[in-house]
Amino acid sequence: DLVLYKVYNLSGHHFLSTTYSAAYTITTPVHVHGFNVYGGGIGTNGRVLPGNTFQGIVSFEFTLTRNWVIAIDNVYTHIDATKFYGALGTTSAGLPATVGAHSSEQISFAPAIEYNFSANFGIEAGCWFTAWGRNSTEFRSGVISIDYTY
Numbered sequence: 001d002l003v004l005y006k007v008y009n010l011s012g013h014h015f016l017s018t019t020y021s022a023a024y025t026i027t028t029p030v031h032v033h034g035f036n037v038y039g040g041g042i043g044t045n046g047r048v049l050p051g052n053t054f055q056g057i058v059s060f061e062f063t064l065t066r067n068w069v070i071a072i073d074n075v076y077t078h079i080d081a082t083k084f085y086g087a088l089g090t091t092s093a094g095l096p097a098t099v100g101a102h103s104s105e106q107i108s109f110a111p112a113i114e115y116n117f118s119a120n121f122g123i124e125a126g127c128w129f130t131a132w133g134r135n136s137t138e139f140r141s142g143v144i145s146i147d148y149t150y
Contacts, residue, residue: 017061025053032099034089038082041097046086051103054078061114069114071126077106077136104135112143122147
């Protein structure tokens with residue numbers, strides 16, 4: 001992971017916090033047989049090489065007042081294709097089984113608003129949703145977070 005963080009004092013109590021994060025995950029081969037999380041079927045036997053993953057996140061937080069903050073996380077994810085080497089096997093219907101997946105990409109956003117009761121206690125609420133994707137699952141989710149530090 002690479003994380004870069006910078007806070008700008010724009011004026012008085014108004015701050016802009018920026019975070020840039022990048023992560024690259026390298027996968028290792030997995031031996032599979034039969035029905036498995038990557039697909040497969042009756043008689044499947046081989047080696048799966050899950051795709052490597054890159055994720056980049058650009059985040060901004062802006063303090064409106066001492067207590068109120070607005071924020072957004074902007075997320076890009078790319079996953080390489082999953083490769084399979086071996087015998088595919090068949091489905092329960094007798095058709096050739098499939099194992100693996102095509103490469104995928106996704107862009108998602110997570111805007112939020114935060115209220116801080118004190119320097120040690122706050123609550124944040126927002127949503128997280130897919131803006132665009134290729135070979136990926138579209139999603140929408142609500143998020144509530146309570147933050148307490150001591």
